[in-house]
Amino acid sequence: MSTPAEFPVTWAPRRTRAVLLPVCALLVVMFAVIAVALPANWQFNDRVLMVLSGVLFAAAGLMLARPRISADAEGVTVVNFVRSRRLAWAEIVGVNFRQGDPWASLDLADGTSLAVVGIQSGVGKAQAIADARALRDLVHRHGH
Incomplete structure (x- = not known):
């Protein structure tokens, strides 16, 4: 019988989390690096939006890991x-x-x-x- 003997017990797709959490962190870092490396003719607002895009993609990934x-x-x-x-x-x-x-x-x-x-x-x-x-x-x- 595969029933857990004691409470509490949690089931979660652990491999999915193990992949998504580092990928989400990498997305934020990657977009931040891109924002810094953008050509000089890009405005400060463009750079901030680039970082926020990375945060947004990471947030979507974190939802999938939830x-x-x-x-x-x-x-x-x-x-x-x-x-x-x-x-x-x-x-x-x-x-x-x-x-x-x-x-x-x-x-x-x-x-x-x-x-x-x-x-x-x-x-x-x-x-x-x-x-x-x-x-x-x-x-x-x-x-x-």
């Missing part, structure tokens, strides 16, 4: 690209991760579903399946 899902005794916290949501165990009816899905999803008691981007197939299908099963086991154990 997804995760954390579980504790009271429920789960799903953090996706922009939003996060806290759910009690009783609110979660099921965990789905069908073949071809980019990430897992939660079926909720109110009839809706919620994407769980923190468990995604893009970083390893076998690991994503094991993580979804572990989450499903926790939902069955604590949700009923």
